[in-house]
Amino acid sequence: MPMRRWQSALALLALCVSGAALAQTPSSGTWPGATTPPPAPSVEAVTSPTRVSSVELELRPRFGGTEATAINHLAGPVEVTLLADGPPPIATPALPARVAVPGDSRLVIAQLQDGAAGTRLRLVAIPGLPGARARNVEYLYPLRDAPVRIAQGFGGGFSHADDENRHAVDFAVPAGTPVLAARDGLVMQVESGATARLDPQAIVDAGDDRVRGNFIRVLHDDGTMALYAHLQQAGVVVAPGARVLRGTIIGFSGNTGLSAAPHLHFVVQANRGMRLESLPFRMAGPNGPLRFGQVQAGAEPARP
Template identity: 55%
Template sequence: MSTPRNISIAMGLLALAGSVAVADAAKIYRWTDRNGVTHYGDSAPGGQHSDAVRAGSVKEIRVQVEPSAIARLRVESDEGRYLAYADNTLAGPIEVMLSFASTNNIVGDPPLPARATVKPRSSALVAVLTAADPGRGGDFELRMDSLPGDPNARPGDVEYVLPLSQPDFRIDQGYGGQFSHTDTQNRYAVDFAADEGTPVLAAREGVVMQVESDFDKAGLNRERYGGRANFVRILHDDGTMALYAHLRTEGVLVRVGQRVRGGQQIGLSGNTGFTTGPHLHFAVQVNRGMRLESIPFRMRGPAGPLRIASGAP
């Protein structure tokens, strides 16, 4: 069997109002030492190096970041066959689907497309690829789509607490809002009006599964800003996931893998991504088998059970 000429990876991203995923760091540092030499790094100089830095020379430089996938496809050669693994980068389960983008004399076991559920921060063998006719060479291209959540999640009947630390609040867009709550991932989302910097609270106990805090711009161009909202995704014990989005730049106050209690502050509201202005986008989501869906939820506000109307008020 010949070595594949090309293995291409196309990764699926989770969506908010467009696509959202973990991104690389959004800033670097530049400084000049006492000898006049310029240095660059992903953190500011300090500790034993601080004395060698020319006073006032440290500059923070914002850089453009791109979303990256929640999982990585890894292919290893093994005695004439190829092992296709999915590496989960999140602190919660994900589901992946591996398929051929093209194939020449290559088959999968199990046959592609094949699905697998991958545990938090671990790897899973999705398929073994071999030649259909061992007497001929072959080549292939692979595609792997991925979604957060376990498809076997069973949502419980839970009352959520208000995710904002403010006595007065307003819902700007409710269930099925025509601006950005028309797709399955956001149909049962709620947009709470919130000034930038308003404390955002966990509406329910869970584990921080995924965060993004480096984006710093907002706008109404869905293609440009849809995948660039800061957010926190929290995994609950029943497999559901709460999404808190459009947070302020560096407005995430929890770390991936941290367990938080209901009512605990997890971030600061902001205005990032595809949005008309500052607000908090909140949704409870489940994976329905390679299909991320928002689901209705019950929530209690300061005056009692919250009535969530459809659309915008």
């Protein structure tokens, strides 16, 4: 997983014409956006994202102005903020406007008055709700019939130094190992189209979901979310909206995305108000509780 925090990105569009700004899947912070080809040439098009969009910013003429609506295609909630580059237009509520959008739903963010032609907006979104309060639960070791080999643990200096991954764990495991749900939850988001690992020298936007390869995001009943990343090609066997039980096979490990070797990247995250933060967690291993500590890449597994 990348060390640096994901960069904020723009979903740009002129307010005087209806259209939709498509945002990349919000798996880890803000993401690039782009306008769909508009019927009018005055709307500026931006480079399209490389993943199928899961959140849209829709603009429609209404009541002598423009209505801005967030459309969430994920199975779980997202928090979005609508901002203007430069002087903000007159809007109700005033920009920046921040709302939570439930899964598989749409919600009006703001009504913008006429006279805002040429204004550019950016839609920033984070998965989950900001009020999540993590329960003290014990997670299940998320691999079946595989010895515990921790390549990188809490605070690992290779790629676990940022807020979103500080309490992540990389389990070194052969590709094709069954991945288990570590806790009951709702499948909020999946990506299964990656076919190979990325070249570490390639220029990849940190907001691009390709860095995780194939992955599954599971929403827990306390609002926290578990991310299972770098799954193999066709290695996702659950669909968004499905409820999974602890111990259920949800996929198969792999080496897709920005991955140096076959492994499973596992992290529990929560939305802390328009930002993702990884959370420490307890986990039961095959022979008792696991302790992760600050295990660096290539280190021997931590002992209970």
